[in-house]
Amino acid sequence: xxxxxxxxxxxxxxxxxxxxxxxxxxxxxxxxxxxxxxxxxxxxxxxxxxxxxxxxxxxxxxxxxxxxxxxxxxxxxxxxxxxxxxxxxxxxxxxxxxxxxxxxxxxxxxxxxxxxxxxxxxxxxxxxxxxxxx
Numbered sequence: 001x002x003x004x005x006x007x008x009x010x011x012x013x014x015x016x017x018x019x020x021x022x023x024x025x026x027x028x029x030x031x032x033x034x035x036x037x038x039x040x041x042x043x044x045x046x047x048x049x050x051x052x053x054x055x056x057x058x059x060x061x062x063x064x065x066x067x068x069x070x071x072x073x074x075x076x077x078x079x080x081x082x083x084x085x086x087x088x089x090x091x092x093x094x095x096x097x098x099x100x101x102x103x104x105x106x107x108x109x110x111x112x113x114x115x116x117x118x119x120x121x122x123x124x125x126x127x128x129x130x131x132x133x134x
Contacts, residue, residue, distance in 0.1 A: 004079045004080055005077070005078075005079060006052075006076070006077070006078055006079065006080050006098045007075070007076070007077050008032055008034060008052050008054075008075070008076045008077075008098065009034070009073070009074070009075050009076075009106065010032040010033050010034040010035075010052070010073070010074065010076075011032065011033050011071055011072065011073050011074075012030055012031070012032060012033075012068055012069065012070050012071060012072050012074060013030075013031040013032070013033050013051065013070065014030070014031065014070050015030075015068070015069055015070050016028045016029065016030035016056075016064050016065050016068050017029050017030070017065075018061060018062070018064075018065035025057060025058060026057065026058060026059075026061040026062050026065075027055055027056070027057050027061050028055070028056045028060075028061035028062070028064045028065045029053065029054065029055055029097075030054050030056075030064065030068060031051050031052065031053055031054065032051070032052045032054055032074060032076060033049050033050070033051050033052075034049070034050050034052070035047055035048070035049050036048045036049075036050070052076075052097075052098055053095060053096070053097040053098070054076055054078070054097065054098050054100050055097050055098070055099050055100065056100040056103060057099070057100075060100060060101075060102075060103060063103075064100075064103055067105070068103075068105075072105065072106075072107065073105075073106040073107045074103055074104065074105060074106060075102075075103070075104040075106055076098060076100050076102070076103050077100065077101055077102040077103075078098045078099045078100040078101045078102070079098070079099050079101070080096060080097075080098055081096070081097055081098070081099050082094065082095070082096050082097075083095060083097070
């Protein structure tokens with residue numbers, strides 16, 4: 001048995017960006033920041049921030065694009081995926097991203113969490129990746 005599952009709770013670093021693949025499937029890209037605070041052996045407090053690139057597909061992509069905004073706290077569940085693409089400058093680039101299967105608001109208006117529609121996380125890799133923000 002093998003498993004590839006990511007669970008991330010963090011804040012959006014910018015508004016999401018939605019595009020459509022040549023086949024008409026919606027894909028929304030956004031980045032989520034997580035923070036880790038620790039104290040060194042010298043007693044100095046430090047903060048570390050990790051950024052995660054997220055891709056949501058289909059109905060989940062449309063919902064994320066409609067309701068997520070910069071600064072919102074979210075729960076993202078999905079699988080980690082690596083891929084390569086050719087950038088506008090002709091160079092091959094490599095990215096790691098989480099293909100979201102579930103996204104939840106953690107701080108919506110009204111103070112309760114909301115579930116977004118579940119996605120299958122199996123989006124096509126044939127999308128126009130030259131314009132992705134990561």
